[in-house]
Amino acid sequence: MVFSRPLPVDPLAEAKRQWIAHGWADAAEGMTVVTSVMRAQQLLLARVDTTLKPFALSFARYEVLRLLAFSRAGTLPLSSVVARLQVHATTITSTAERLVRDGLIVREPHPHDRRAALLSLTDEGRALVERATIALNAEVFADPGLDSADAAELVAIVARMRKAAGDFADPRPQPEPL
Template sequence: MAKTLRIDPIAEARRQWLAHGWDAAADGMTAVISVNRAQQLLMARIDAALRPLDLTFARYELLRMLAFTAEGRMPLSSAVARLQVHATSVTNTVDRLVRDDLLVRAPHPTDRRAALLLLTDAGRARAEEATTALNEVFSALGMDSDDEIELARIIARFRKRSGDFEEPSPVPDPI
């Protein structure tokens, strides 16, 4: 863990923005840098939890997504769409998981151009181990539950306004 700083560098950056007359952008800059720093702190915890299992968060996400499916399988194109990352990144993740015998890439049964991802028993077991480790992180973020829910709601509103998703029909219970 990094050394605790004596001042909040984000608050100092905001002070500098205001001192330079960039008042209209100061709150936005503060929000962006705060979210970025929070993401760094959270990913450090996630990486530490997954490292003993020889997983990155990207590999975990793919394993967990496949483990959530009824049969542990999904077309590669569906995985790319759901993970919201470039196809090359997903392909690299798949290659590593295949190499580690955690999933299998198979021909799609009805589309010769497509690949099907199949979770192995070892992949399912690793996904469960990793989920247990990550749930320890998720349940001890250092925020109370009301703050966690409010933060998720704020970010969901931002994502929706940014065109990240549309409201599904029917609408699920709010976060």
């Protein structure tokens, strides 16, 4: 939630002060990192949700549509969607069912693996994700609330954290710096 008036004190700085005062100085920095990142995620997600609401899309539904739209044929195996979005298969299956219900994708049997499924973007899904992307670019992504140097530094820091957590093996080849 975004408040109309800023708080007189940074609650995360106060939480860190309290952590130290209660004898948890060794964990205070980590607590501040975790809660800061989680608060930033809340702020960004609120902006994304507000932007996607007119399109009746959650960010999860948008991500599936956008990933399919990026593929050459608008079709990917369900397992590839799971791997690329780094979300549990059950979550993607549930999201895909809603997208199928809304006529934005179709689920088809894989031509070479009877156990697998293909997700394919419909024309309606492609049109919707293009409109939603234009809105997200204009209302969120073009100005995430950081200047370009801070944005690049934040992305690099989070990439190191993700790599250390096993998110990916090696970021090379990397895209051009942001």
